[in-house]
Amino acid sequence: MTYFVQTRTTISGVSTALGAAILFCLILLPFFAGRGLIQDMFTILTMLVLAQLWNLLAGYGGLVSIGQQAFVGMGAYTLFGVVILGGVDPVAATLCSGLGALVIAVPTAFFAFRLNGAYFAIGTWVIAEVVRLLVAQWKVLGGGTGTSLPRDATGNMWFVDGIKALLNIKTSAARDVLAYWLALALAVATIAGIYWLLRTRRGLALAAVRDNIEAAKSVGVDAARMKWVVFLTSAFGTGLAGGLIYMQKARISPDAAFSVTDWTAYVIFIVVIGGIGTIEGPILGVLIFVVLQSLLADFGSWYLLSLGLLAIVIMLVAPRGLWGLLSERTGLHIFPVQRRLHGLGLETSEE
Amino acid sequence: MIWVDTIAQGILLGGLYALFAAGLSLVFGIMRLVNLAHGDLIVMGAYLILVLVTLLGLSPFIAVLVAMPLMFALGWGLQKHLLNRTLGDDILPPLLVTFGLSVVLQNALLEGFSADSQRLPTDMLTTASVQIGSIALGVMPLLTFASAILVIICLNQIFYRTSLGRAFRATSDDPVTASLMGIKPNQVFAVATGIAMIIVTIAALYLGLRSNFDPNIGPARLIYAFEAVIIGGLGSLWGTLIGGIIIGVAQTVGAAINPEWQILAGHIAFLVVLLIRPRGLFPRAND
Numbered sequence: 003m004t005y006f007v008q009t010r011t012t013i014s015g016v017s018t019a020l021g022a023a024i025l026f027c028l029i030l031l032p033f034f035a036g037r038g039l040i041q042d043m044f045t046i047l048t049m050l051v052l053a054q055l056w057n058l059l060a061g062y063g064g065l066v067s068i069g070q071q072a073f074v075g076m077g078a079y080t081l082f083g084v085v086i087l088g089g090v091d092p093v094a095a096t097l098c099s100g101l102g103a104l105v106i107a108v109p110t111a112f113f114a115f116r117l118n119g120a121y122f123a124i125g126t127w128v129i130a131e132v133v134r135l136l137v138a139q140w141k142v143l144g145g146g147t148g149t150s151l152p153r154d155a156t157g158n159m160w161f162v163d164g165i166k167a168l169l170n171i172k173t174s175a176a177r178d179v180l181a182y183w184l185a186l187a188l189a190v191a192t193i194a195g196i197y198w199l200l201r202t203r204r205g206l207a208l209a210a211v212r213d214n215i216e217a218a219k220s221v222g223v224d225a226a227r228m229k230w231v232v233f234l235t236s237a238f239g240t241g242l243a244g245g246l247i248y249m250q251k252a253r254i255s256p257d258a259a260f261s262v263t264d265w266t267a268y269v270i271f272i273v274v275i276g277g278i279g280t281i282e283g284p285i286l287g288v289l290i291f292v293v294l295q296s297l298l299a300d301f302g303s304w305y306l307l308s309l310g311l312l313a314i315v316i317m318l319v320a321p322r323g324l325w326g327l328l329s330e331r332t333g334l335h336i337f338p339v340q341r342r343l344h345g346l347g348l349e350t351s352e353e
Numbered sequence: 354m355i356w357v358d359t360i361a362q363g364i365l366l367g368g369l370y371a372l373f374a375a376g377l378s379l380v381f382g383i384m385r386l387v388n389l390a391h392g393d394l395i396v397m398g399a400y401l402i403l404v405l406v407t408l409l410g411l412s413p414f415i416a417v418l419v420a421m422p423l424m425f426a427l428g429w430g431l432q433k434h435l436l437n438r439t440l441g442d443d444i445l446p447p448l449l450v451t452f453g454l455s456v457v458l459q460n461a462l463l464e465g466f467s468a469d470s471q472r473l474p475t476d477m478l479t480t481a482s483v484q485i486g487s488i489a490l491g492v493m494p495l496l497t498f499a500s501a502i503l504v505i506i507c508l509n510q511i512f513y514r515t516s517l518g519r520a521f522r523a524t525s526d527d528p529v530t531a532s533l534m535g536i537k538p539n540q541v542f543a544v545a546t547g548i549a550m551i552i553v554t555i556a557a558l559y560l561g562l563r564s565n566f567d568p569n570i571g572p573a574r575l576i577y578a579f580e581a582v583i584i585g586g587l588g589s590l591w592g593t594l595i596g597g598i599i600i601g602v603a604q605t606v607g608a609a610i611n612p613e614w615q616i617l618a619g620h621i622a623f624l625v626v627l628l629i630r631p632r633g634l635f636p637r638a639n640d
Contacts, residue, residue, distance in 0.1 A: 116627060135620070274449055314454065318439070321445070
């Protein structure tokens with residue numbers, strides 16, 4: 003008799019096939035969808051990336067950051083800096099935006115890791131404010147009022163001519179399609195990367211640190227190192243997303259790029275409503291976010307107010323979010339990370 | 354001489370920040386809860402005073418007395434029915450619930466009062482100043498600073514001279530043992546948040562009298578309050594006052610050099626203290 007550990011389930015095999023089919027449709031979407039839908043999908047995908055990365059931080063790493071806007075803003079400003087001052091192509095510059103966010107993330111981690119739990123949250127917020135105020139002093143990039151990407155940079159972007167010819171559309175629409183495809187690639191890479199991380203030994207260590215830091219340390223997990231890994235990974239990805247978002251907008255200002263509402267509050271609500279600590283949660287959350295947005299679009303601040311209320315209610319009633327409720331009832335896991343022991347007549351499971 | 358004046362203004366501004374921070378410090382000290390909606394509650398207090406002033410034609414100083422019991426009741430209810438349910442070993446629920454509360458409050462105020470700047474009605478008192486040596490100090494900043502000191506003295510008296518304070522300290526140390534002695538931690542927490550809301554109301558009065566306010570300024574007040582608490586060291590109310598003064602002086606000195614650096618200088622001062630003394634200047638609590 004032998005036994006073995008596996009994470010895949012029958013359902014996950016089915017859902018992998020389904021996921022591949024959905025991905026295929028999403029790749030082909032620009033061939034039959036209008037420009038408005040492509041722009042909406044771009045927003046959804048970038049919010050999904052931000053949500054997945056915040057979830058990695060808070061849901062798996064136990065690091066509740068309210069300063070994610072620092073990395074979105076820094077990524078975006080790095081893109082604008084490299085394009086405007088260095089004359090680099092905007093598509094190539096998006097890669098630099100991840101590095102730009104890392105430059106801020108290292109000192110941020112150095113300061114913020116001195117603060118525990120709740121104080122870490124406000125600490126990251128303070129640092130995001132400091133970065134915003136410093137960037138607003140950067141006169142070459144428009145100071146407090148912001149700036150736009152130069153027309154010759156946005157007009158001659160890589161791949162845009164090819165997309166124009168392929169889809170037979172105008173330059174501005176082709177730019178949106180390009181941004182959409184990049185966002186799709188980033189979203190897939192983020193989800194795949196997080197899923198991969200959680201299934202490795204590192205992921206197990208991460209879950210151990212989240213569940214009980216002392217016990218994790220006692221079996222040899224380097225908790226401090228895990229915190230750094232998670233924080234820097236999340237900052238890098240958030241910076242990439244920030245660069246991409248502002249490459250599409252082509253216009254930036256410190257108040258917008260470092261907005262706590264747009265880049266952290268919405269993201270937190272998406273994760274909490276969908277289900278914190280799962281990969282499926284943010285996906286479900288971003289869908290609910292979009293539905294609520296289209297329902298309440300005309301009601302201004304009522305939208306944010308109801309999102310906040312919904313998040314509070316969910317945190318109190320179902321702390322694992324809507325996905326948590328669903329998977330508790332049905333045992334459904336699209337991205338299973340639970341390690342199940344099979345064989346020897348055992349049917350136990352352990353996380 | 355201008356520097357002496359700048360620093361004096363900064364010290365008095367620190368009194369305002371200490372008022373912002375005292376409620377936060379109290380709640381954290383007793384139940385280890387960081388209320389991310391603290392700044393928005395201050396702004397809400399300012400609107401409440403404004404409504405009382407406009408509807409009843411009261412002076413702001415009388416209106417604040419009417420607002421205090423209302424805010425106490427609000428804090429008591431908020432803690433009893435919402436925040437107590439989030440307390441526990443997991444830090445996520447209190448943080449996320451109070452963050453949600455912050456966003457809800459901001460948008461409710463925005464819906465109710467619009468984004469226009471408001472100000473409490475001012476009279477002679479708010480513009481008066483006294484001459485001390487060669488520097489002129491505003492009566493309003495002096496009054497704020499005196500109120501901050503008074504609040505801290507009162508809180509210390511409550512903490513160390515009353516049975517309520519004993520319950521506060523006992524619950525803070527060990528809620529389980531305290532409840533064996535007949536203390537109901539949830540009840541104690543509700544009273545503590547109620548008292549914090551009274552301080553919030555006092556802070557709101559001076560916020561509204563000294564400057565314009567709108568529904569969006571709450572988070573910045575939370576950040577100043579938080580910085581003052583951390584600089585002072587957790588659990589020390591006098592430390593919180595010193596923390597407020599450090600932020601205040603850094604801001605006025607920064608503004609004197611370049612108006613754009615005012616807020617930034619305060620944040621930098623905080624980061625420098627955090628770098629040198631990670632546990633604050635006068636640490637007492639062990640968390």
